[in-house]
Amino acid sequence: MRIVVNGMQAFGKAVVDNLVARGDNVVAVYGPGESKSGSLDPIIEAANNHALPIFQPKSFKTEEALKDILSLKPDLCVMAFVTKFVPAVFLNAPKMGSIQYHPSLLPKHRGPSSINWPIIRGSTQTGLTIFWPDDGLDTGPILLQKKVAIEPDDTLGSLYFQKLFPMGVDAMIEAVDLVKEGTAPKIEQDNSLSTYESWCKKEDTKINWNKPGKEVYNLIRGSNPQPGAWTIFSEKNLEIFDCYFDDKISGQPGLVVDIDAERFIVATSNGGIGVKRVRYDGQEKVAAGDFVDSVKLKEGDNL
Numbered sequence: 001m002r003i004v005v006n007g008m009q010a011f012g013k014a015v016v017d018n019l020v021a022r023g024d025n026v027v028a029v030y031g032p033g034e035s036k037s038g039s040l041d042p043i044i045e046a047a048n049n050h051a052l053p054i055f056q057p058k059s060f061k062t063e064e065a066l067k068d069i070l071s072l073k074p075d076l077c078v079m080a081f082v083t084k085f086v087p088a089v090f091l092n093a094p095k096m097g098s099i100q101y102h103p104s105l106l107p108k109h110r111g112p113s114s115i116n117w118p119i120i121r122g123s124t125q126t127g128l129t130i131f132w133p134d135d136g137l138d139t140g141p142i143l144l145q146k147k148v149a150i151e152p153d154d155t156l157g158s159l160y161f162q163k164l165f166p167m168g169v170d171a172m173i174e175a176v177d178l179v180k181e182g183t184a185p186k187i188e189q190d191n192s193l194s195t196y197e198s199w200c201k202k203e204d205t206k207i208n209w210n211k212p213g214k215e216v217y218n219l220i221r222g223s224n225p226q227p228g229a230w231t232i233f234s235e236k237n238l239e240i241f242d243c244y245f246d247d248k249i250s251g252q253p254g255l256v257v258d259i260d261a262e263r264f265i266v267a268t269s270n271g272g273i274g275v276k277r278v279r280y281d282g283q284e285k286v287a288a289g290d291f292v293d294s295v296k297l298k299e300g301d302n303l
Contacts, residue, residue, distance in 0.1 A: 001180055004072060004094065005043070006030035007080030011101070012043035014169045015080035020050050024176065028053040028072050043080075060086045069093045076179055078172060079133060083112070088135045099175050099184075100133040103164045105145055107194035110138035115160050116200040119222030122214070124150050126159070128168050130175040132186055137196070141186035143175050153244070155224040205229045207240070209254035209303065213271030217245035220273070228279065231303045234295065238303065241285060242277035256301045263288045266303055 003026050005016050012031065019026050029047035033056045034040060040048075047054045053072075057065045069077070070093055077091065079100035091098040104114035105127040118126040127147040134140040148163045178184035205223045207216055207230065220229040220240050228239040231254075249265055249272025251257040258265040263274045279285045280295070291297065 001025060001075040001096075001176075002027045002073060003176070004028050004030065004069065004074040004077045005080055006077055006082055006086070006098075007043050008032050008041050008083070009081055010042050011165060011168065012041075012080040013046040014165070015078060015172050016043060016046040016050065016052075018169055018173055019078070019176070020052075022173075026050070026052060027074060028055060030055045030057070032056065033058070060084060060090045066090055066093060076176065078176065080172060086133065091133055096179055098133055099130055099143055099172075099179065100140070101168050101172055102129045102131060102138050103160070103168065105129060105147065106131060106138055106142060107189040107191060110194060110196045111198055113197060113200035114138075115164065116156055116222045117197045119150060119154065119156060119159065120200070120219050121222075122218050126150055126164075128164055128171055130171050131189075139189060139191075141188050143178065143184050143186070144171060146171055153221070155221040157225050200227060202227050202230070207231045207303075209266065210269050213245050213247065213249070213268035213273060216268050216273055217243065233280070233297075233301070233303050236281040238281075239279040240273070240275050240277075241279070242275075244274045244276070245271060246274055247271040254303045256297060256299055256303065259292055259297065259299055261289045264292055264297060 003024055005026055007015060008031055016029060029043060029052050031043040032041050044054060055068055066089060069090060074094040076096045077094045077098035079098055106129040109117055125147060127145055129145045130143045132140040132143060146167050150159060205219060205227055220243055223229040224241045230237050230239045249267055251267030253267055253269050255267045256264055257267050263276045265272045265274050276288050277285055278288060278291050280291055
């Protein structure tokens with residue numbers, strides 16, 4: 001089976017490497033162009049390492065893009081983390097169509113920040129979907145799904161890199177085998193259960209200390225490491241990353257109520273947040289103790 005991989009970043013690279021390592025016939029790789037710094041995307045590095053033809057179209061909606069993929073005579077296109085819109089005419093060019101990875105249990109959490117929002121909303125479970133993409137946004141039929149628990153202290157980073165990334169690579173390989181065998185299902189999504197959230201942006205992650213501590217904690221961990229939950233201290237942005245929730249803390253919301261060498265605690269309307277790692281005024285991330293020393297933070301200060 002002739003396979004084209006369309007993707008980017010470390011996830012796309014891992015899919016290419018795994019397919020090639022097990023002897024699949026990967027005939028080309030699609031990926032993004034050079035970054036502003038001139039660095040190559042990891043999937044392009046993988047293609048170079050395996051001496052695979054590389055395509056880097058600015059758009060998949062052109063006649064040239066369609067002509068290129070048809071010239072490869074592919075049986076399957078594997079979409080391994082694609083952020084550009086890919087029209088159905090391109091997706092359907094391979095003999096068996098295209099399959100795509102999405103890090104949520106579709107039809108829930110359609111959209112680009114599908115790992116952030118379940119954590120921010122306090123969900124205890126999410127997962128991944130391999131589906132058959134169409135012209136809609138994450139709306140195509142489902143091929144397979146895998147569920148995963150969101151642990152109480154999971155962050156965006158831990159949930160993705162420790163769970164959804166490795167599980168996703170394995171699931172893409174499993175899906176390719178099902179397509180090869182002719183047993184890959186196409187299960188229509190139940191649109192009555194669908195949800196959609198756009199990008200999780202900085203304007204979404206400002207901390208409101210008047211909210212219950214658990215909600216504040218979920219916002220911080222669902223934004224760690226990107227885009228970073230933030231507050232204001234001394235008229236400058238203070239981003240909070242590693243932290244914990246303590247339901248025994250009380251005090252005026254936003255007030256620093258305790259400090260030691262490793263953390264400082266900020267009260268919310270119900271409980272408090274123990275802050276362990278921050279970034280202040282756009283500088284490097286530092287341990288809470290270093291931040292406390294640098295700005296002379298003291299109990300009674302307000303965020």
